[in-house]
Amino acid sequence: MIRINENFRKLPSSYLFSEIARKVGSYEVSHPDVKVIRMGIGDVTLPLPRAAVEGVIAGAIDELSSDTFHGYGPEQGHDMLRHAIGENDYRRRGINVADDEIFVGDGAKSDIGNFVDIFASDTRVAVTDPVYPVYVDSNVMAGRAGELLADGCWSRIIYLPCTAENGFVPALPSEVPDLIYLCYPNNPTGTVLSRSQLKEWVDYARANGAIIAFDSAYEAFVTDEDVPRSIYEIEGAREVAVEFRSFSKTAGFTGMRLGYTVVPREVMALNSDGTRTPIRDLWLRRQTTKFNGASYVVQCGGAALYTPQGKTQVAGNIAYYRENAEMLLSGLREAGLTVYGGTNSPYIWVKTPDGMSSWQFFDFLLDTCHIVGTPGCGFGPSGEGYLRLTAFNTHENTAEAVSRIRSFLKI
Numbered sequence: 001m002i003r004i005n006e007n008f009r010k011l012p013s014s015y016l017f018s019e020i021a022r023k024v025g026s027y028e029v030s031h032p033d034v035k036v037i038r039m040g041i042g043d044v045t046l047p048l049p050r051a052a053v054e055g056v057i058a059g060a061i062d063e064l065s066s067d068t069f070h071g072y073g074p075e076q077g078h079d080m081l082r083h084a085i086g087e088n089d090y091r092r093r094g095i096n097v098a099d100d101e102i103f104v105g106d107g108a109k110s111d112i113g114n115f116v117d118i119f120a121s122d123t124r125v126a127v128t129d130p131v132y133p134v135y136v137d138s139n140v141m142a143g144r145a146g147e148l149l150a151d152g153c154w155s156r157i158i159y160l161p162c163t164a165e166n167g168f169v170p171a172l173p174s175e176v177p178d179l180i181y182l183c184y185p186n187n188p189t190g191t192v193l194s195r196s197q198l199k200e201w202v203d204y205a206r207a208n209g210a211i212i213a214f215d216s217a218y219e220a221f222v223t224d225e226d227v228p229r230s231i232y233e234i235e236g237a238r239e240v241a242v243e244f245r246s247f248s249k250t251a252g253f254t255g256m257r258l259g260y261t262v263v264p265r266e267v268m269a270l271n272s273d274g275t276r277t278p279i280r281d282l283w284l285r286r287q288t289t290k291f292n293g294a295s296y297v298v299q300c301g302g303a304a305l306y307t308p309q310g311k312t313q314v315a316g317n318i319a320y321y322r323e324n325a326e327m328l329l330s331g332l333r334e335a336g337l338t339v340y341g342g343t344n345s346p347y348i349w350v351k352t353p354d355g356m357s358s359w360q361f362f363d364f365l366l367d368t369c370h371i372v373g374t375p376g377c378g379f380g381p382s383g384e385g386y387l388r389l390t391a392f393n394t395h396e397n398t399a400e401a402v403s404r405i406r407s408f409l410k411i
């Protein structure tokens with residue numbers, strides 16, 4: 001009988017979100033009159049920008065329902081969207097990225113998860129800790145992670161702890177990885193790297209033949225001049241970095257599904273005979289084989305975000321969430337909590353008070369303030385002792401959550 005990929009069996013069940021759902025579900029059953037405010041899951045709440053809706057209608061209804069109909073599109077994305085991305089997200093900001101280095105997909109998660117296909121099975125991977133779980137789990141599936149140890153770490157993965165002690169800035173590893181995942185602004189900690197801090201990583205990758213998988217899903221939240229929105233703002237990054245971007249948090253496309261990956265021609269990996277291959281060619285091959293392109297309708301919606309109206313509406317949505325983040329930051333600080341992130345990011349990383357564990361603080365917030373966060377320990381061992389709150393909510397709910405925390409938390 002056919003056998004399974006045993007690596008899948010190594011993955012622990014995704015205990016975190018199911019356990020949160022179980023606890024919240026049973027709390028709601030026993031407290032039917034209480035309004036629970038959900039600030040745990042990183043999903044947006046505002047509706048789609050109007051420009052995207054109009055783009056979808058023009059693309060879907062008008063174009064596809066008449067003799068201008070067309071079917072399969074290019075796997076890498078339609079030219080109109082790739083060009084809009086190249087112009088607006090890169091070249092007008094002085095960043096050199098060509099349209100044919102941009103690969104449109106159905107969201108950053110799939111691209112990040114699929115990217116592992118193109119590297120050798122013994123590739124050594126480094127991740128920051130705490131971490132967006134997809135980087136780790138996709139490498140477990142690919143058989144690169146080794147065994148899960150008692151401390152929650154995988155034996156072949158190099159962990160880069162990000163803690164209050166190091167200002168959430170990972171130290172360069174002593175053991176050299178081949179593939180380094182960096183996510184800035186960071187999920188879950190909401191912290192960022194400055195230009196010079198990111199430059200150290202680019203220089204390190206160049207010196208050590210490593211590739212950086214840079215996840216900038218939250219770049220739209222950056223306001224500080226000294227915080228790069230794209231890794232290609234850093235000199236030399238075109239030689240060593242791949243960048244993943246998403247329309248999810250910028251434009252409320254979590255349900256629409258759209259993202260893109262930039263793979264510059266200069267990024268190389270070794271062949272077994274010692275020669276080098278541009279990984280752009282491998283990614284193109286992978287995508288043209290296993291992917292048939294993001295929905296044309298959704299791509300039309302995405303392209304419309306680059307019109308003047310689209311840009312204004314996206315900026316309005318981001319500004320709305322930023323106000324929530326500011327409300328949370330100042331309110332939680334006034335309540336005596338120690339909090340990180342939240343200024344260039346929709347995530348607030350809260351230090352649990354009085355030595356509580358992540359889950360104890362989760363239970364406390366749910367029982368006392370009726371607020372749902374995400375226990376930091378679910379993102380990796382260094383997340384223990386923290387809890388993540390998100391700014392993706394209404395102003396009213398955010399203000400209500402802050403007021404509950406301020407009145408119930410006695411620190």
Ligand code: PLP
Nearest residue numbers: 107108109132187217246248259
């Ligand atoms: N990268 C990070 C760091 C995320 O937090 C998320 C979603 O929460 C994603 C990627 C996935 O984005 P998408 O919705 O485009 O798949």
